[in-house]
Amino acid sequence: MIPSYPFLLSGPVIKGFGRGSKQLGIPTANYPDEIVEKLPAELNSGIYFGWAQVDSGPVYCMVTSIGWNPYYKNTKKSVETHILHEFDSDFYGSNLKICIVEYIRPEMDFNSVDELITMIKDDIATAKERLKQPQFEKYRTHPFFSQEKNGCESNGKDGQHSSHTTKLPIACCLTIVIEDEAK
Ligand SMILES: Cc1cc2nc3c(=O)[nH]c(=O)nc-3n(C[C@H](O)[C@H](O)[C@H](O)COP(=O)(O)O)c2cc1C
Numbered sequence: 001m002i003p004s005y006p007f008l009l010s011g012p013v014i015k016g017f018g019r020g021s022k023q024l025g026i027p028t029a030n031y032p033d034e035i036v037e038k039l040p041a042e043l044n045s046g047i048y049f050g051w052a053q054v055d056s057g058p059v060y061c062m063v064t065s066i067g068w069n070p071y072y073k074n075t076k077k078s079v080e081t082h083i084l085h086e087f088d089s090d091f092y093g094s095n096l097k098i099c100i101v102e103y104i105r106p107e108m109d110f111n112s113v114d115e116l117i118t119m120i121k122d123d124i125a126t127a128k129e130r131l132k133q134p135q136f137e138k139y140r141t142h143p144f145f146s147q148e149k150n151g152c153e154s155n156g157k158d159g160q161h162s163s164h165t166t167k168l169p170i171a172c173c174l175t176i177v178i179e180d181e182a183k
Contacts, residue, residue: 005102006142012094012096018028026121045068045106046104047065048100049061049064049101049102049104060084062127063081063127064098065078065082070108071113082124084128097144
């Protein structure tokens, strides 16, 4: 499903097709191809939840969709994050960090846009509820969120985390943190 949780991504926000805001009323922040193309093959497409931060702002709940949006039949894979906060304006070009903590479901096709909206609202409710659980809530304060946007090496405290970091162009940074709490 996912190599290991939490799964951390950091990179600039680009414009998507703009359907999230206009058609769905659920705005999403998209990552550039440079990030999407470098995702590990084991990372299944589908809907996940976790925590998100724009630049060095507060950390909010988020739901993220990874894949091809079967309802819209996209030809390119995307990572689209809906942050559970009302922002005053768009934040294209800002840095977005996401900390994915759990999988919700696979991507699905729908008979109508209303069915898609209903399902996304259900995902949001699931995320809100499950992020209250201590095993997920604890990641809200993950050290990843206090690092500089390009300082993505996450070696963790006391050598408890091993990490793999790939530096990417245009200030993208893909970080996969593997935590072994048993140590
Ligand atoms: C939580 C969440 C769940 C989603 N689930 C699906 C899905 O099951 N099927 C699908 O085709 N698209 C799904 N999407 C993707 C939306 O269709 C997509 O975000 C929307 O079309 C906006 O895309 P755009 O920003 O490129 O315009 C989901 C998005 C989110 C945030």
